[in-house]
Amino acid sequence: MIFSVIAFSLMNTGVKYLNDFSAYQIVFFRSIGTLCFTIPLIIKHKIPILGTRKKWLILRGVAGVISLTCFFQSLNYLSLGTAVSLRYTSPIFAAIFALLFLKEKVKPIQWFLFLIAFLGVLIIKGFGVDVNSIGLILAILSAIFLGIIFVLIRKIGDSENSLVIINYFMVMAFVFGGLMCINHWRNPNAVEWLLLLSLGVFGYVGQLYLTKAFQSYETNVIAPLKYLEVVFMILIGTFWYKETYNLWTLLGVLLIMVSLIYNVYLKRKKSKA
Known part of the structure; x- marks a missing residue:
């Protein structure tokens, strides 16, 4: 998960730099770089490229494309740290979808923690530095579909090779x-070509290790490490892109992170019991 976080942080930094390009062109190049890895590896290891649970793989791919497109578009309106923070309200939606479709129980204290996380979103919107409403909606939509992805990956489990799961996603994105x-379409220069193609490389590494992490160990143990990405993005946004975060924004981010990490701790405690 830590390898995944570093890779996604580098990818997001590149996307922010390439904000003159449309989200669709970035999604296109993001898929090309990854497919250059997944297809040869699937062929090399003689893995059935279509998998066995096609319906769930297609649904995961569709949800992934929607989430990715909305997130890339949100970066045109929001600072890096704010966009990533809002996107990682996804465990709230994952819990709701897991309750509806997997019949997983949600304790009252977890709903309270989710409420605190949403309070953090409201603080960011109400008191943060120039938080654009369109960007906010796009980031939340991305979070909703990311929540769906977590449930779908859990549904698929280890019945599918992680390369097949990623390949479905990237073919649909392509x-x-x-x-x-x-x-x-906008014609890239030499540096932009390199950056656009590198998105797929970082995205592949991030997606591969994210999928392996969730497949190989309990979600409630792995998930908190994902929030390191918020910290990385705030630091990169501040020192590289000179983005401004006031105390209200940081308080909102802190509420989101603490409430959702504590929620994971409660689930872990329950699983051990």
């Missing part, structure tokens, strides 16, 4: 991004 960016 088709969707390619079609949508036709009317939004």
